[in-house]
Amino acid sequence: MMDNPPLKTLVVDDEPLATERLQLLLARIGGVDLVGTASDGEAACRMAEALSPDLLLLDIAMPGMDGIDVARELGRSAARPAVVFVTAFDHFAVSAFEVEAVDYLVKPVDPSRLERALERARAHLAKREAGIQASAPAGQYLDEFWASDLTGLVRIRAIDIDRVSAERDYMRLHVGARSWLIHHSMAALEEGLDPSLFVRLHRSAIVRRDFIAGFQRNASGRWIARLADGTEQPVGRLYADSVRAIAGR
Structure with missing residues (x-):
């Protein structure tokens, strides 16, 4: 029996294979109630308003309204969901920080990193529900970067x-x-x-x-x-x- 209720999660990505991979990873990790998927920013905003998810796993580079715009729009709502960006690019990390994303994952998503992001989302939501204004909220500071080299992408811990x-x-x-x-x-x-x-x-x-x-x-x-x-x-x-x-x- 789980200690915490499942995270009501909305997956937003314009690539069907990326959405399917996230669904499989979430099913293996558990503790998540997948309430829906969206393939563009406008649909994500409509579904978030209708379904009130706890968490968005949100792609950034999408046609039309991109993920940063979605996070900014949902950030104005009273019951704003936690946001974890899931993207193929490393250079949006600072923009993600500016819209107070809980975490930032680079594709292909590592299962252990996704699990850690879910834990951060739970902690973020629990603090907000308890009305705690932490001196350093979850996700306030960047803790890693992704940089390109000859072999692909390298993860660099801030510390x-x-x-x-x-x-x-x-x-x-x-x-x-x-x-x-x-x-x-x-x-x-x-x-x-x-x-x-x-x-x-x-x-x-x-x-x-x-x-x-x-x-x-x-x-x-x-x-x-x-x-x-x-x-x-x-x-x-x-x-x-x-x-x-x-x-x-």
């Missing part, structure tokens, strides 16, 4: 990122000796990453706090961050207060 550097319209995620490019803005990443773990030190650099080994001033009096890998990161004048905050001064 594994040493630093982020800007390269024109792209951000480079540095993890040890390796790095990957993703198509995000620095401002959106600064908002999306947990500020207890990361700090922005320059208009083109975000660094994980425990990756900072120390600070020193250069000949002109500017702060320089010494990083754990032996490299140095200049601190922008606008971010000097971050140095004082980290150093407790």
Whole structure:
């Protein structure tokens, strides 16, 4: 006997095979009441209004009204469902954060990641029902990224990122000796990453706090961050207060 009532779930995807795969995965995981499927954004909004689902498993790239638009529209309703995006693309993660998605899954969906997303959705709905305003609600901060490489897509956990550097319209995620490019803005990443773990030190650099080994001033009096890998990161004048905050001064 299950401790929790099943999640009333609406699956939205314009690809029939993707919808079928999600249905099979949900049946194996259990704890879900699939109340319907929709193949476009407009139908998703109509069905959500009629069926009042707890959760939408929502594709993003759809013709007409896309998944971000659907989440934004449903976010205005009183009984708004939790949203988990399920997409073939990695570059919508920041947009997903902006519409307060509970989680973000990249196709082909891994069963264990789907199960974790369902757990997050339950936790999110339970907190909302109890009227709890958590200091860091489920899904508030990005905890992973998907980046392209020669073999396909690579999952990068946020807590594994040493630093982020800007390269024109792209951000480079540095993890040890390796790095990957993703198509995000620095401002959106600064908002999306947990500020207890990361700090922005320059208009083109975000660094994980425990990756900072120390600070020193250069000949002109500017702060320089010494990083754990032996490299140095200049601190922008606008971010000097971050140095004082980290150093407790």
